[in-house]
Amino acid sequence: MRIFLIIIWGIMAFISVTGTLYIITNYEIQRWKDVARRRQGAYIRRVNQAEALLTIFTPGFPCLFLYLxxxxxxxxxxxxxxxxxxxxxxxxxxxxxxxxxxxxxxxxGVEQRMWSARTTVYPFNAIDGIEYYEATSTDDQDLVSFYSKSGKLIAAFCPIIHKNYRLMAIVRFRIENERWPDMDNPSDIARVDALDSGPDTVPYFRGKEKVTGLADVDM
Incomplete structure (x- = not known):
């Protein structure tokens, strides 16, 4: 039994140590690449650095029990x-x-990947509704969700922790101008850039809580 447990914990220790090193290294590399991607018009938000660094605890149990x-x-x-x-x-x-x-x-458009390797991609004009959930306690966090006409979840994230306001700014542009922004139009981009901030966008959607009827297409 002891040999079996040593093998099991040894495998898990190896996977968790090498995996954690790779994940943290790749995370930092991708963050640097995201800066270059932003100059090309692509805004990418990942988990923040503090959340990424929490992965250093991943090898804890396997290494401890292997040692024991x-x-x-x-x-x-x-x-x-x-x-x-x-x-x-x-x-x-x-x-x-x-x-x-x-x-x-x-x-x-908007592209999101969560738990699986499957990536979902939707054009902006497929967003029909936005729902903002405001945290009611310090143990919770705000959540903003975007839905299609058919009720499919297009994207969902915490805008405050991840400082992700870009999509909210685009939807706000749609609400205020009754059309979706042309992301090849410098004036539209400038307006979206102006709205792309927490102090401007978060209170706006907190006050509305839920908005529907925005989509031009159904996906």
Whole structure:
């Protein structure tokens, strides 16, 4: 049994250590690339640095239990082994989320990837509704969601923590001008840029809470 546990925890320790190093390194590389992408008109928001750095705790349980089994022939018991295993899986899932999750706003539309490798892409004029949920406690966080006419979720994120206001600014442009911005038109882009800030956009949608009837197409 001890050999089996050493093998299991050894595999998990190797995966979690190498995976964490890769994820953090890749995260920083992508952040630098995002700066260049922004100059090309693509605005990409990922988890913030603090959230990314939390992945350093991912190897904690595997390395600890591997060490304990190497230096001690006993076992912590099935209960603690199970709790540690579940905790390790949960932290690995979080690390995976940090690695793949992003929202991209470009002239082509809005692109989002969450838990799976599947990417969803929608043009701006497919957004029919926006719903803003304001956190009611310090343990919660604001959430803004965008939906199509058929009720499909186009994008959802916390605008404050991730400082992601671009899509909200585009939707606000649609509401105020009764048309979607032409992202090839410098004057439209300038107006969206002016609205692309938390102090301007967040209170605006907090006050409205929910807006519908914006889409030109149904997807």
């Amino acid at each position: 089994h190497l230096v001690d022939e006993g076992s912590a018991g099935i209960f603690y082994e199970s709790i540690a295993l579940l905790g390790s899986i949960g932290l690995m899932m979080y690390a995976w989320y940090v690695h793949i999750a992003y929202v991209k706003i470009s002239p082509e």
